[in-house]
Amino acid sequence: MGKIDIDGLVRPGGREIHRDVFTDQDIFQQEMKTVFRRTWVYVGHDSQVQNKGDFYTTTIGNQPVIMVRHTDDQIQVLLNRCPHKGVKLVEDTNGSTGKFFRCPYHAWSFKTDGSPLGIPFNKGYEETGFDTSCAKKGMCKVSNVQNYRGFIFARLSDEGESFEDFFTGSLSSIDNMIDRSPEGRLEVVGKPLRYMHKCNWKMLVDNQTDTCHPMIAHESSAGTIKRVWKSVQDETLSKPMVVELVLPFMSSYDDFEKMGIRTWDNGHGHTGVSGSIHSDYSDIDGYYGQMVDAYGKDRAESIMGETRHNTCYFPNMMVKGATQTLRLFIPIAANKTIVESWIFRLVGAPDTFLKRTAMYNRIINAPTSIVGHDDLEMYERAQEGLSVDANPWVNLQRHYREDELGGEQLHPGTSEAQMRNHYVNWARYMSTEDNS
Amino acid sequence: MSTDQQDIIHFIYAEAALIDAQKFTEWLDLYTEDALYWMPLEFDQTEEHLTTSLMYEDKLLLTVRINRLQGHRTYSQKPRSRCHHLLQTPEILEINDDEVKTKTAFHYTETRNDEQFTLVGWVEHTLKRASDGEKPGALKILRKRVNLLNPEAAHSNIQLFV
Numbered sequence: 001m002g003k004i005d006i007d008g009l010v011r012p013g014g015r016e017i018h019r020d021v022f023t024d025q026d027i028f029q030q031e032m033k034t035v036f037r038r039t040w041v042y043v044g045h046d047s048q049v050q051n052k053g054d055f056y057t058t059t060i061g062n063q064p065v066i067m068v069r070h071t072d073d074q075i076q077v078l079l080n081r082c083p084h085k086g087v088k089l090v091e092d093t094n095g096s097t098g099k100f101f102r103c104p105y106h107a108w109s110f111k112t113d114g115s116p117l118g119i120p121f122n123k124g125y126e127e128t129g130f131d132t133s134c135a136k137k138g139m140c141k142v143s144n145v146q147n148y149r150g151f152i153f154a155r156l157s158d159e160g161e162s163f164e165d166f167f168t169g170s171l172s173s174i175d176n177m178i179d180r181s182p183e184g185r186l187e188v189v190g191k192p193l194r195y196m197h198k199c200n201w202k203m204l205v206d207n208q209t210d211t212c213h214p215m216i217a218h219e220s221s222a223g224t225i226k227r228v229w230k231s232v233q234d235e236t237l238s239k240p241m242v243v244e245l246v247l248p249f250m251s252s253y254d255d256f257e258k259m260g261i262r263t264w265d266n267g268h269g270h271t272g273v274s275g276s277i278h279s280d281y282s283d284i285d286g287y288y289g290q291m292v293d294a295y296g297k298d299r300a301e302s303i304m305g306e307t308r309h310n311t312c313y314f315p316n317m318m319v320k321g322a323t324q325t326l327r328l329f330i331p332i333a334a335n336k337t338i339v340e341s342w343i344f345r346l347v348g349a350p351d352t353f354l355k356r357t358a359m360y361n362r363i364i365n366a367p368t369s370i371v372g373h374d375d376l377e378m379y380e381r382a383q384e385g386l387s388v389d390a391n392p393w394v395n396l397q398r399h400y401r402e403d404e405l406g407g408e409q410l411h412p413g414t415s416e417a418q419m420r421n422h423y424v425n426w427a428r429y430m431s432t433e434d435n436s
Numbered sequence: 437m438s439t440d441q442q443d444i445i446h447f448i449y450a451e452a453a454l455i456d457a458q459k460f461t462e463w464l465d466l467y468t469e470d471a472l473y474w475m476p477l478e479f480d481q482t483e484e485h486l487t488t489s490l491m492y493e494d495k496l497l498l499t500v501r502i503n504r505l506q507g508h509r510t511y512s513q514k515p516r517s518r519c520h521h522l523l524q525t526p527e528i529l530e531i532n533d534d535e536v537k538t539k540t541a542f543h544y545t546e547t548r549n550d551e552q553f554t555l556v557g558w559v560e561h562t563l564k565r566a567s568d569g570e571k572p573g574a575l576k577i578l579r580k581r582v583n584l585l586n587p588e589a590a591h592s593n594i595q596l597f598v
Binding site for chain 2: 189190191192193194195196197198217219220221223224225227228229232240242338341343351354355358359361362366367368370372373374376377378381
């Protein structure tokens with residue numbers, strides 16, 4: 001593989017992006033070695049591993065990992081291979097391993113912090129130099145792991161920004177989602193929706209802050225719900241929850257423009273600064289009182305009044321606090337992405353919240369969702385359309401300003417500033433040399 | 437086998453045939469006004485509301501779906517998908533004067549362009565006999581639960597009806 005000319009792929013300010021960024025497998029491989037190693041990637045939530053020995057398996061970029069609660073109650077992230085011959089130690093997604101992992105091939109065993117526990121018939125390794133081998137050290141462990149209020153992030157590389165410097169003010173969106181629980185706690189509920197897309201993972205990231213597509217691409221779904229509801233509605237009935245969730249997708253350009261966009265350093269940003277499509281949901285009985293009791297009136301109202309739309313965390317996560325949803329855009333290949341959509345229970349809040357959250361997830365994020373069908377069609381047509389040689393550029397110039405990025409900045413709600421923010425930082429991470 | 441049992445089995449086949457023929461308005465007429473179409477996300481899922489499902493749809497949402505399929509700006513159906521149900525003989529689990537429960541193993545195939553995928557599983561119908569109306573005793577679907585063999589897998593678009 002020759003050296004990739006990153007500057008030739010992302011034009012200044014992120015205004016135009018070369019199609020190879022979405023289609024080239026060599027670039028994808030470099031993303032795995034840079035973007036997904038240098039940054040703090042979401043691994044999982046600590047409610048998935050409540051007891052010592054509980055584990056959850058996933059990936060960071062293309063690296064299989066195990067998130068496990070160690071005997072000291074701390075959460076460890078270990079690479080999922082036996083140091084002996086490479087066998088994946090854990091195949092289940094969830095479970096409990098007890099006090100150690102045991103390789104099914106030769107019964108090498110490891111403590112839940114990855115350190116070696118035992119090798120059967122080990123006198124065969126005497127005087128072989130085994131003591132200085134990689135295998136002797138045990139399972140590889142990710143040393144940079146952060147548990148942020150239950151959200152576990154890991155940085156594979158030893159180099160890169162600290163957790164706080166990487167996220168800066170963007171953590172406020174995760175805070176808001178957690179603070180919506182009167183007890184300040186979330187729990188993962190059920191399994192995630194998993195949705196296969198034949199497109200590049202960054203197209204999904206872009207779409208999270210693309211506010212000029214809902215009223216167009218979703219006319220077929222949200223527009224049909226609007227039309228059918230209008231034809232059957234009975235003045236005596238209150239609007240069904242599902243109608244309340246989907247109708248705002250048909251908001252006008254003007255509405256979205258006013259909602260605004262905020263960007264932070266290192267590629268993070270969100271839509272819905274002053275209100276969003278989640279702002280007008282019905283009150284849920286009993287919740288206001290619980291929140292006021294927990295936080296006091298002013299603080300409670302400020303938490304509930306912050307109804308951000310989509311917050312993108314670089315590189316591949318989106319959080320939606322108002323519906324307690326987290327989506328991961330998991331890169332499989334340049335043209336293949338699995339989207340996982342997770343939901344959380346607001347611990348202590350009425351069950352109606354969770355009912356609404358679960359409904360939102362299946363109506364919007366499922367492979368059976370008519371809203372999802374609209375989006376997937378656009379991504380996959382883009383992946384195919386980018387094969388056109390006559391114009392190799394994706395255009396992201398809407399509302400561009402020269403000084404728009406750096407620190408915390410606000411933008412008009414239909415700006416493509418957060419997409420530009422993503423690519424400017426993508427180019428920066430792609431150019432890093434990783435020596436760790 | 438009684439005539440009643442034969443009618444029930446025929447009804448299950450006919451429902452699938454209407455989907456395969458894409459006669460969706462006639463298909464939806466087979467459902468009661470308070471009907472529910474449920475496709476859980478987890479194998480053996482029991483919780484209906486407080487966890488994610490793939491589908492949990494009342495007649496309003498099913499009506500939206502069939503309207504959407506006809507829409508001239510429904511780009512994910514340009515070109516249109518086709519589907520095919522291969523059913524095993526329905527098993528009648530319960531039969532009484534006003535309700536019937538059945539379980540039917542299926543292979544379902546859906547196409548789009550050159551591609552096709554197959555879903556496999558069991559569908560559980562709860563049928564209701566109409567007590568009045570034009571055809572007293574006629575069967576309607578009160579509840580249809582679709583249990584996929586692999587509901588948690590990373591599926592791509594599933595756009596028609598299993």
